[in-house]
Amino acid sequence: MKRITISIPDAIFAKAQAAVVSGDQPNISAYISDAVARQPDWALAREALDQMISEIGGLSDAEIADAERRLGVSESHLVFA
Numbered sequence: 116m117k118r119i120t121i122s123i124p125d126a127i128f129a130k131a132q133a134a135v136v137s138g139d140q141p142n143i144s145a146y147i148s149d150a151v152a153r154q155p156d157w158a159l160a161r162e163a164l165d166q167m168i169s170e171i172g173g174l175s176d177a178e179i180a181d182a183e184r185r186l187g188v189s190e191s192h193l194v195f196a
Contacts, residue, residue: 121147 121139123131131146140146168174183189 123147 128143131140131143134140134146135142139148
């Protein structure tokens, strides 16, 4: 177990404290740990996506442009290895 110090917004602290008071969590650390554990592992997802793109020989500029259009994002948001 690693001990750290973090700063969180007052509203997040209030949610964590309410979970402890209601008995849903034993303490605030458990609440925060549970919330973080539920988050997707984006680094692992990115690695898997990069591997799939590599296996098909990469993406063409047209495919990237199509993905950007469909996702409604600009080129700066999509970076493929």
